[in-house]
Amino acid sequence: MVVGKMKFTFQKRVKLAQGLWLLAWVSTLGGAVTFTLGCFLKTELRRRGEVMDNTDIHCVPNTLLIVGLASMGINYFASRICQDALDAGRFPQWKTFLKPYYGCSIFFTTLMLISVILSYAMMGSLESSLKIGLKNGIRFYKDTDTPGRCYQKQTIDRLQMEFQCCGNSDYRDWFEVQWISNRYLDFSSKEVKDRIKSNVDGRYLVDGVPFSCCNPSSPRPCIQYKITNNSAHYNYEHETDELNLFNRGCREALVNYYMGLMNTIGAAVLSVFMIQSSVLASVRLLQTSMEAVAGQENVEIDTEGYLLEKGVKETIMEYLDPLLKLLLLNQVTPPEAQAEAGASGTTTS
Known part of the structure; x- marks a missing residue:
């Protein structure tokens, strides 16, 4: 079942590409803000390190640093896609990169959401x-x-x-x-x-x-x-x-200070997460709407775009299957299984 199906005229595709280009750069700026907030929180926690017994709380700024850097890279890549989006000759060259791009984007966008949840959930620690x-x-x-x-x-x-x-x-x-x-x-x-x-x-x-x-x-x-x-x-x-x-x-006093700081940072990162999710969805719509134009002489034809070609569960399994197969290939066969395999081979002979 197709998820998020939409119809696009040529003008709508142009507007989508232009709006996505601007949104991608706004999200890149949001990634820089996320990285800066992570640096600030990390510095504030280290300043009071002498009166803290453990460093579990540092997982929040560390996650913000990672997703901030990743967000800047992901959204810069999205802005480059937008530049070639309406060129039927140049856009297909991105096709091989889009699947890894979506995988990385979904992973780091989810990690950004986790960092928001952690910023509200670390009060006890x-x-x-x-x-x-x-x-x-x-x-x-x-x-x-x-x-x-x-x-x-x-x-x-x-x-x-x-x-x-x-x-x-x-x-x-x-x-x-x-x-x-x-x-x-x-x-x-x-x-x-x-x-x-x-x-x-x-x-x-x-x-x-x-x-x-x-x-x-x-x-x-x-x-x-x-x-x-x-x-x-x-x-x-x-x-x-x-x-x-x-x-x-x-x-x-310190709990109130740090929780107020992390809650404010969490709200800011949540806003960046929403923008990042919009960029990811827009890139997907732009890609699928442009696939029908590839090889066509008339690029102004109407096309259809969608978020997922299959259901959510089927799409997740499609991404996980190669990883699961790789893990299964790397598993060491137990000696008992090897002995049984050898015995059955001898019997067959």
Whole structure:
């Protein structure tokens, strides 16, 4: 059963070729935009790599980079087809290239759609990656003298100030770790000794946070230490007063930032996908409508174009059959089967 059958006059074929040429170049520009968005997202993810536990999320920008480059090549090829589309003598030379072209186009267009779906579906992976990464970042905040962690403090401080956040889930995360290095503790002080002895692991824990958690918009000077001690500060109620710290956790802030970024990129790539699909369908209609003109003296005759000569299932199998046959030929025959084949040959003899 023919799918998408349409009738074309000579004027309609001319308009289709001209419109397709313009659409192909618009889609080429869309491919460049997709590649650029992939580069931007890749850069943003690498900037925060120190607070991410895994690199699964990088599959989104990597896919965008691949489909962006492929889209530019595919649509440039489509624009060249359009230039020769109305020349009955030159158009047949493209015939041998069109089947591989459709195969590549469908594959990369589908991959573009998958990248859009991934950009909306990676929230869980992103959140779990940030949860572990930020936990480790806070844990190693004090290790400014340890190779490989020298800039961990700078990274966390800049992150908290830039995204106006504090801790992993909230500011209380800093109460659970020793974020002040032993290098800056006075071990002759009774208070320091008592705090270390009172902890099972021998850590110096305080109900305080780094300076980068302070909210500059607060009218009150920053209460950075003894946050839960109401008597340590004048006119202060820990449970009721609005703290002059950032109340939002950095995990929430980063998830919102990256998901907003990926959702925006996903919407842009979805638009490119629709244009790319239109180019693919238009090239197919132009090709099939021109096949009837090949060998004809009168190129202005009416012709018919279609998207698929057979049904969708039959067309898919037509493309898959050569690949399946190739895979079957490359399969190694098991020794038992070889022995049986040899025995049957001997019996026949």
